[in-house]
Amino acid sequence: MPAIPSTKPYRIGRSKTGLGLFATKPIKKGTKIVRYFGPLLDSKKAEDDAIENKYLFELDKRWTIDGSVRENVARYINHSCKPNAESDVKPRKKKIIIRAIKDIEPGEEINYDYGTDYFKAYLKPIGCKCEACERKRAKKKAEARAERTKVKAKDERKAKKTTEKPVKANAKQRAKAKMDAESTARGKAKSRRPVSTVGKRVKSKSAAKSAAAKRPTSRAKAA
Numbered sequence: 001m002p003a004i005p006s007t008k009p010y011r012i013g014r015s016k017t018g019l020g021l022f023a024t025k026p027i028k029k030g031t032k033i034v035r036y037f038g039p040l041l042d043s044k045k046a047e048d049d050a051i052e053n054k055y056l057f058e059l060d061k062r063w064t065i066d067g068s069v070r071e072n073v074a075r076y077i078n079h080s081c082k083p084n085a086e087s088d089v090k091p092r093k094k095k096i097i098i099r100a101i102k103d104i105e106p107g108e109e110i111n112y113d114y115g116t117d118y119f120k121a122y123l124k125p126i127g128c129k130c131e132a133c134e135r136k137r138a139k140k141k142a143e144a145r146a147e148r149t150k151v152k153a154k155d156e157r158k159a160k161k162t163t164e165k166p167v168k169a170n171a172k173q174r175a176k177a178k179m180d181a182e183s184t185a186r187g188k189a190k191s192r193r194p195v196s197t198v199g200k201r202v203k204s205k206s207a208a209k210s211a212a213a214k215r216p217t218s219r220a221k222a223a
């Protein structure tokens with residue numbers, strides 16, 4: 001039995017977060033990729049309103065599509081903060097079409113933005129694993145690593161300086177100690193001075209005496 005070639009430009013495959021939808025053919029920007037479909041839930045009906053799963057897609061305040069059914073291949077499309085597709089919601093027709101917003105190459109994963117509500121409820125608590133967020137995280141990590149290296153280098157420079165400083169400080173301390181010692185010696189000399197002044201006075205008295213003794217000579221000279 002010959003295999004019927006798939007006309008669909010996608011396949012279900014392994015992605016980082018589990019399963020995902022991948023392009024198998026080039027998909028031109030603006031073209032419809034797949035319809036997001038499932039039973040229509042009426043929020044006015046209590047039984048419909050009670051249904052809760054990750055595949056609910058709100059059309060408007062009243063109507064929601066329950067995309068958790070197996071046949072809804074579009075449920076495999078993962079969220080991206082920088083997607084290559086969008087969900088084109090047509091509330092009046094009660095239809096959701098996933099459409100390419102960029103040219104998509106074969107092998108590329110198809111993504112669309114799930115919207116703020118879904119992001120806040122399901123993705124933010126666990127951290128968005130989309131390529132854009134992973135790249136942002138990798139960049140932040142690299143920056144943090146670079147910053148740590150910078151800080152480490154700075155610390156090492158600082159540590160080197162502080163090991164050099166004590167030597168300088170010791171030199172300064174030694175110089176100060178020397179100066180202190182000298183000034184103390186001078187201080188001691190000063191305090192000793194009164195004692196020596198006595199001698200000096202005596203000396204000067206004798207000098208005066210000798211000067212007086214010399215005076216007659218000079219007087220004699222003058223006379």
Ligand SMILES: [Zn+2]
Pocket residue numbers: 080081082128129130131132133134
């Ligand atoms: Zn993201």
